[in-house]
Amino acid sequence: MQSFTYSIPTKIFFGKDQVNVLAEQIREFGGSRVLLVYGGGSIKRIGLYDTVTKILQSNNIPFFELAGIDPNPRIETVRQGIQLCHEHKLDFILAVGGGSSIDCSKVISAGYYYENDPWDLMIGKVKASQGLPLGTILTLAATGSEMDFFAVISNLETHQKIGLGDPVMFPKFSILDPTYTYSVPHNQTAAGTADIMSHTFENYFSSEKGAYLQSRLAEGILQTCIKYAPIAMRDPENYEARANLMWASSLAINGLLSLGKERKWTCHPMEHELSAYYDITHGVGLAILTPHWMEYVLNDSTAADFKDYGVNVWRLNSEDDSYKTAHLAIEKTKEFFTSLGLPSKLHEVGIGEENLLVMAQAVTKNGPIGEFRHLNTEDVYNIYKAAL
Template structure:
């Protein structure tokens, strides 16, 4: 196992009616920027709940609405300017991962005197940020409990991740009832996202990390058990609660400690989103089984067989056969049980014209992954995902 430093400074308030803890924002001042997306929080009543608590605590609220599903740098710039013009003390995101990611970079850009895109391409420039608070409404990215953010500049076909310790939210409210209205499509996409986070950490070559592997396997089993229930019974509290906690722990660092490797599926999917603006979780669901089959060989089969046996209850003794059965079981779960798209054509990508440039951009971010991939390998994975 490798050396590591572990710190999760985010306070979590989990469960029903935990939004009352928004009164804790007054610890950071009294001027707050509220960040949210398309307005669903108004239709569900969460906006009114939050505003009432903030006003009761004498908070001055400014708003940044309309955050996109793949949050744009233009929106970040707008939010940062609101903060600078109004001496904002803190940022509150109410929404899913995209909203929270946007709020994180707004919080950093608010105390940075140059362009916000600098903070995306140069994470080392992020030295401080306004305090960040979140109310989660979609289980997927784990951004409510991690130091990462992903922002897009579609004018450059760029979708990039950034990170800094100061981007950990100070406090996050996780009320599973706030995910009851999430659609089947977004629920399924969220499950694919959290499973992909888990796979990216699970597939590594580091010895002595069975505890981390077992934790990852439990997250995967939980997703497989409760994902279909949440899709078919959207107000099932236990299913929504289990998925919400899985989404946080899939990426908060716990399962990668001591065995961290570079991710490769996410960099490939980020190129799909940057060029075609597709739903992130759908892209991950399409790419993941293709990547698994592409790298499956005698050297990698033991890890895939372990997944097959411990996650999908495969009883085959031969590692290669068990590994393939496990990948087949994952395909069945994604494409038949969760009704996620199987090919890039199904999400509206009609040609392969951009695959070469996408592979060129993804390749440097994949170096150091479980199995090294060349640019040609990445092109092959895109092509095999096409139809």
């Protein structure tokens, strides 16, 4: 196991009615004028918008709204949010929704103190010096953005979807009430589960063999998704299922699983290109790519890892040959995603061959991706083709 430093400064309030701490938490972190960021109409349909705005109003906390955040948040919206903060002298950002609203808010936070275009932060031209304090109220178990310092933003003009990680973007607090996910539709529950599992896979499959505990934790998160996603889809208001998926979402990507390992991901950067060109749902793209990536990287050096996955997660026969178990585990993964109603091929979401090579080149423009097995442009292109 490699050496590491670990710090998660985000305060978590988990469970029913934790929104009642909202006003005191905003004030604890110096908030007096708030930018309220949210997506579509879901928070209004479930009554959360009314709950939040009444809390702010009753505590004499002025707020201004940035609504309509896209599922793949755009840099244009980030620019708009920064402008609102400057115009109205806002000193706190409150993101209410899923990962898209939170990611957008994070880059607004980081871009507030930067005088030029916030896209410069995304492409690594500059580094954020500080950020406006940010709080979140989560309504979708998927990205884990409520408990990490990462954000992904799209620029449709340049066909780029880029991730940024910076400690200034850690939320100060996050309110996680599983009842706010009761209204999440089947397709979003499915895609969110695929996202959680992909975050876990990216940390789980590693050339580092000494991080035993981290791998066992990852297996527990995968088993949680496999058990509770079907229950949540059959019974959307099952608190136990929604609570376990929500906490799995946070733990999958808050750094806990990657401690002591290299963190160089593969399926996520490949999927970001799909979303940048075709604007598909992130979790859907991951569900399509993951089994094909698994088959592609399966070889003599990785077969034992896939066997561990098959035995420990899917309870396959430990006495079977490594390759047999590995192939069966990969097939189980594909079947599970399909059972949730997720597609298994790119053509099912309208993606053809036309941009595969240019996307593969974009993924690897800074060199090979991945740590479990390094992938060059040809490798990524071959995975895309296999997924067609």
